[in-house]
Amino acid sequence: MSGRIVIAGAGVAGATAARTLRAEGYTGRIVLVGAEHHPPYRRPMVSKDLLAGARGLDRCLLEPERYWAQHDIDLRVATTVADIDTGRGRVWLSDGESLGYDSLLLATGARARRIEQHPPVRVRTLRDVADIGPLREAIESGPLLIIGAGLVGLEVAATARGLGGQVRILHAGATPLDRIVPQEISRVVRDLHAEHDVRIDDHVRLAGVAQIDGEGVIATASDGRTWTASSALVAIGAAPDTALARTAGIAVDNGILVDERYRTSAPGVFAAGDVASRFITRRGGHERCEHWNSALAQGAAAAKSMLGQPVSEPEVPWGWSSQYGVSLHFAGWMQPHDELIVRGSIESRNFIALALSGGALSGAVAVGRPRDIRAVRQLIASGAVRASADWADESLDLAQLVGIALSALR
Ligand SMILES: Cc1cc2nc3c(=O)[nH]c(=O)nc-3n(C[C@H](O)[C@H](O)[C@H](O)COP(=O)(O)OP(=O)(O)OC[C@H]3O[C@@H](n4cnc5c(N)ncnc54)[C@H](O)[C@@H]3O)c2cc1C
Numbered sequence: 001m002s003g004r005i006v007i008a009g010a011g012v013a014g015a016t017a018a019r020t021l022r023a024e025g026y027t028g029r030i031v032l033v034g035a036e037h038h039p040p041y042r043r044p045m046v047s048k049d050l051l052a053g054a055r056g057l058d059r060c061l062l063e064p065e066r067y068w069a070q071h072d073i074d075l076r077v078a079t080t081v082a083d084i085d086t087g088r089g090r091v092w093l094s095d096g097e098s099l100g101y102d103s104l105l106l107a108t109g110a111r112a113r114r115i116e117q118h119p120p121v122r123v124r125t126l127r128d129v130a131d132i133g134p135l136r137e138a139i140e141s142g143p144l145l146i147i148g149a150g151l152v153g154l155e156v157a158a159t160a161r162g163l164g165g166q167v168r169i170l171h172a173g174a175t176p177l178d179r180i181v182p183q184e185i186s187r188v189v190r191d192l193h194a195e196h197d198v199r200i201d202d203h204v205r206l207a208g209v210a211q212i213d214g215e216g217v218i219a220t221a222s223d224g225r226t227w228t229a230s231s232a233l234v235a236i237g238a239a240p241d242t243a244l245a246r247t248a249g250i251a252v253d254n255g256i257l258v259d260e261r262y263r264t265s266a267p268g269v270f271a272a273g274d275v276a277s278r279f280i281t282r283r284g285g286h287e288r289c290e291h292w293n294s295a296l297a298q299g300a301a302a303a304k305s306m307l308g309q310p311v312s313e314p315e316v317p318w319g320w321s322s323q324y325g326v327s328l329h330f331a332g333w334m335q336p337h338d339e340l341i342v343r344g345s346i347e348s349r350n351f352i353a354l355a356l357s358g359g360a361l362s363g364a365v366a367v368g369r370p371r372d373i374r375a376v377r378q379l380i381a382s383g384a385v386r387a388s389a390d391w392a393d394e395s396l397d398l399a400q401l402v403g404i405a406l407s408a409l410r
Helices: 012-023 043-047 129-140 151-162 183-195 243-247 292-306 372-382 388-392 398-409
Strands: 004-008 029-033 073-076 081-085 090-093 098-100 103-106 110-112 144-147 167-170 199-201 206-212 216-221 226-229 231-234 238-240 256-258 269-271 276-280 285-288 318-323 326-332 339-345 350-357 360-367
Touching: 004 012, 004 098, 012 029, 012 073, 012 292, 043 129, 043 151, 081 243, 103 292, 129 231, 144 151, 144 216, 144 226, 151 167, 151 183, 151 318, 167 226, 183 199, 183 318, 183 360, 216 231, 256 269, 269 292, 292 318, 318 372, 326 372, 339 388, 350 372, 350 388, 360 372, 372 398
Parallel strands: 004 029, 004 103, 029 073, 103 269, 144 167, 144 231, 167 199, 256 276
Antiparallel strands: 081 090, 090 098, 110 238, 206 216, 216 226, 276 285, 318 326, 326 360, 339 350, 350 360
8 A cells, every 4th residue: 555644743652553554564655753852762761760760761762763764664753743734635844844645643642731831940840751851950959849649740759759859749639649549549659658758738729839039939729838849840630732633623622532443523634642532432432541551552553544444442441650669550440439349458559459330340450460450451341240249259360250251251
């Protein structure tokens, strides 16, 4: 098959799409356009080994630098897709070049949310490799105030402590990681950080963060409480980078809207990864996901869709985190009213908490049990219904339950 496919965004979704196109035998031109100055790399390492200085970027690349040319993928770094004419099937790049396309994939990812449009100099965010240097300096000249107790905020706290930095965390919710794990489990996270001298203040509605005479920052809550530090990191989540799609008149609503085949509202234009909000029939609506594995799977599936191949059902979303050497894995769609069953021991940080809805597994969080999460994903996808006692019975391991669920489906 010949022609030209342009991919906007060289994160894991865009890069995986390019790799998949070649692996599936596409012989046309592939232009992979990335705003960052580096070849595609493992973004999860940004808050972990890269920030810690434990690995260099060369050891976090998705592929060796030579891979892209070897596979005839025209990788343009430090370049953006600046504009799209969806009617004529043409894009304009930031260097002035214009390219026609048969298919265009928007894989522009997400951007770190900010609290103010023009934050003070000592207030940082963390998304890209380019953000690491200034954050390292902020940690070294500490103390650092982290605003947000989500995955990125907590991981940075753990990495900063490993570097000997002083850290305090403020967040709006009642418990850390409250968007991902139930309250019963989030105390594990709080205790873990407390053991490393990181205090987490809950229920902080921030009114603003200001610079103090170039010396530091002061955060003020709406109830009048204040915190001072040398610098602050705002880690309050990410927003899909839909600017390019919006300007081109492509339908957007908390992400670029795509159907089950990753098609946007514009002909020949697809979207995948953190930026895409995909319609999922079995969930009855659009869903956007911000996990590495989902972006990877979506990039591969969108490539197949661009080639006219069948596209499989979306995977059950799952992600992971690592803090102070403790691994945390989560999967599915846990809801606050779900029944919670814990296998293993919360105290010894070796457990999996299963969330049940109507006897079926809706989600899970595992600490220290990475292998269980694979079985959990299969069990969620199977929709298998069992009595609560069965889910709790540790003499039946989760892999055995998968076997039983799959044989019942045959
Ligand atoms: C610090 C950090 C740690 C994380 N840790 C984990 C983890 O432990 N586990 C996990 O599951 N997930 C983790 N994630 C989330 C995971 O990294 C993302 O879900 C994943 O990287 C999304 O991939 P993507 O390709 O969709 O988007 P992105 O990785 O955001 O890549 C999009 C790329 O497109 C570029 N771009 C934007 N606009 C344009 C344009 N117009 N033209 C060209 N290029 C453009 C951007 O600069 C960016 O390089 C983490 C995220 C961060 C920020």
